[in-house]
Amino acid sequence: MKLLLTSAGIRTPRIHDALVDLLGKSISEASALCIPTAMHANRGGPGQAWRWVSGQEPGTPMVELGWKSLGVLELTALPSLDKEHWVPVVKETDVLLVGGGDPMYLCHWMRESGLADLLPSLQNLVYVGMSAGSMVMSPNIGETFVGWRPPAGNDKTLGFVYFAMFPHLDHEMLPYNTMSHAEKWAAGMSVPSYAIDDDTAIKVTDEGIEVISEGHWRLFNA
Known part of the structure; x- marks a missing residue:
């Protein structure tokens, strides 16, 4: 499995090029499934999920990129x-597009659905996360980002990567998401942690990690 972990989708030409590189073909030749599950735990979640799935969230472009085929996978x-x-x-699709929302709710349903157990076997799959869809791949997210409380009561997530993410850095509509708050969050994390803005993504393959950015970001070492 190859990963493209974004804060807000495929927003820039460089992130778009990274996606095509991971696919090994054009987007118009690739099939995708979108996962809106994390949005249901947000206030106004049903409306958010519909707008995103229908390609009416221009600030977070993912489903509207011109895929050969597109389906919805509700966990x-x-x-x-x-x-x-x-x-x-899922085995036949090229890409999973995993939307934002509540990361712990998403993590719970990725496990309960069986998708988390299936993912390691999908060597050719490209996993594209947005916000919570990216954060869920970390070992944990930090108490800062725990909204919906899972049955286990902790902040542990799937652990497919060894770093954590603080998305939407310096977003104008999220006054808490400043670099100073990211520093405080990172100080409590036991793994290396990235703070990334909406024009930044993290590409993860067997060859390693590459930060792709037309904005700003910072790595905090644990």
Whole structure:
């Protein structure tokens, strides 16, 4: 599995080029499934999910990039379905587009649905995260970002990467997301931690980690 972890989707030409590089083909030749699950835990979540899935969130472009085919994978529905209804579809797709929202809610349903267990076997899959969809791949997210409280009561996430993320750095509509707050958050983390703005992404492959940015970011070493 190859990862492109973004703060706000495919917002810049450089992030777009990184996605095409991971795919090994054009977006118009690739199939995608979008996962809006994390949005349901937000206030106004149903409306957010519909706008994102329908490509009406221009600030976070992901689904509207011109995919060859596009489907919706709602994780909360999967435990009630036989795996043959959805696992083959995931195995055949080129890209998972995992939207933002509440990272702990998303983490819970990635585990409950069985998707988290399936992902390591999907060597050719490109996983594109946005905000919570990126954060969930870390070992933990820090109490700062815990909204919905999981049954285990902690901030542990999936641990597919060894670093944590502080998204939406210096966003005009998120006054808490300043560099000074990112520093305080990072001081409490036990892993290296990236603070990234909406024009920055982190590309993760077997070859290593590459920060792709037309904005600003900072790495805090644990």
